Amino acid sequence: MNIAQNIAAGLDRILTMEVVRVTERAAVAAARLRGRGDEKAADQVAVDAMRQELNRLAIKGTVVIGEGERDEAPMLYIGEEVGTGKGPAVDIALDPLEGTTICAKNLPNALAVIAIAEKGSLLFAPDVYMDKIAIGPGYPEGLIDIDASPAENLANLAKAKGVGVSDITACILDRPRHAKLIDAVRATGAAIRLIGDGDVAGVIHTTDPDETGIDIYLGTGGAPEGVLAAAALRCIGGQMQGRLILDTPEKVARAEKMGISDPKRVYRAQDMARGDVLFAATGVTDGNLLDGVKFGRTFITTHTIVLRSSSRTVREIKARHQDLDKF
Numbered sequence: 001m002n003i004a005q006n007i008a009a010g011l012d013r014i015l016t017m018e019v020v021r022v023t024e025r026a027a028v029a030a031a032r033l034r035g036r037g038d039e040k041a042a043d044q045v046a047v048d049a050m051r052q053e054l055n056r057l058a059i060k061g062t063v064v065i066g067e068g069e070r071d072e073a074p075m076l077y078i079g080e081e082v083g084t085g086k087g088p089a090v091d092i093a094l095d096p097l098e099g100t101t102i103c104a105k106n107l108p109n110a111l112a113v114i115a116i117a118e119k120g121s122l123l124f125a126p127d128v129y130m131d132k133i134a135i136g137p138g139y140p141e142g143l144i145d146i147d148a149s150p151a152e153n154l155a156n157l158a159k160a161k162g163v164g165v166s167d168i169t170a171c172i173l174d175r176p177r178h179a180k181l182i183d184a185v186r187a188t189g190a191a192i193r194l195i196g197d198g199d200v201a202g203v204i205h206t207t208d209p210d211e212t213g214i215d216i217y218l219g220t221g222g223a224p225e226g227v228l229a230a231a232a233l234r235c236i237g238g239q240m241q242g243r244l245i246l247d248t249p250e251k252v253a254r255a256e257k258m259g260i261s262d263p264k265r266v267y268r269a270q271d272m273a274r275g276d277v278l279f280a281a282t283g284v285t286d287g288n289l290l291d292g293v294k295f296g297r298t299f300i301t302t303h304t305i306v307l308r309s310s311s312r313t314v315r316e317i318k319a320r321h322q323d324l325d326k327f
């Protein structure tokens with residue numbers, strides 16, 4: 001496909017490289033505030049850096065998943081137009097610092113993330129919880145089911161992997177609301193990796209269990225993070241199901257306003273991120289898949305993963321930034 005055809009098809013291929021700079025900048029900015037115990041400050045610098053870089057991209061972009069509604073987020077709010085305005089019309093889901101608390105505590109797996117998709121192809125998810133289940137690639141479609149018990153899902157996964165359930169590790173957010181889920185998983189003999197935050201990374205980790213040690217993601221986390229994770233899985237492969245938790249009339253009404261008519265609908269990864277999708281994540285703190293930003297004496301090193309659904313290419317980019325004045 002040549003560039004003109006590519007633009008016509010939706011996403012410009014050049015964007016795949018250009019987008020790296022966006023998450024790199026956000027990650028470097030946040031990493032300067034790693035371990036300072038100030039979540040807000042780390043998030044703010046990441047937002048500023050991401051927005052600045054995003055506005056240099058040759059796109060006509062609209063933020064559909066961002067820092068919040070316009071009245072609560074001054075920058076990268078839902079509906080904000082970003083990019084130079086010249087280029088493909090795209091929808092953008094982003095989280096300049098996914099895992100603000102882990103960054104503030106300097107714990108593993110804080111990321112700067114973005115997904116860019118053809119206009120109209122990302123789920124407009126309200127900022128509510130989403131029940132999620134995800135596994136990596138290479139398993140028959142339908143192996144996991146959000147409505148089945150954890151025991152059933154774990155047994156089916158173990159069987160398909162050719163191991164015992166006790167060889168399976170589930171990743172779950174460490175939250176009181178997950179007490180029952182945690183008990184149910186432990187009762188099967190499976191191991192759990194409890195994470196403090198960062199379920200985008202948690203879901204992505206299922207795509208490479210040999211490297212990350214995680215086979216399945218279970219539990220409820222943010223719905224916006226669910227769409228970001230779904231975008232990544234669309235590119236790498238794997239299966240995910242999510243259901244919004246709309247447990248009050250106010251949440252149902254909010255979702256309706258965003259075009260969600262069936263509050264109980266189960267979304268698969270391909271329903272949350274349709275069409276051609278680009279996904280990029282740069283490590284802020286060291287993690288299982290990505291290294292964190294390293295500040296050297298003469299250069300800064302960043303580690304980024306860039307994915308594209310149409311080609312399913314997984315690129316890892318380790319960059320040395322020598323022009324330190326820019327950062």
Ligand code: VTB
Nearest residue numbers: 098099175197198199200221222225
């Ligand atoms: C997760 C996690 C985020 O929010 O989505 C979580 O990925 C869910 O909300 O890093 P609670 O913290 O209320 O459980 C974060 O922890 C923070 O946005």
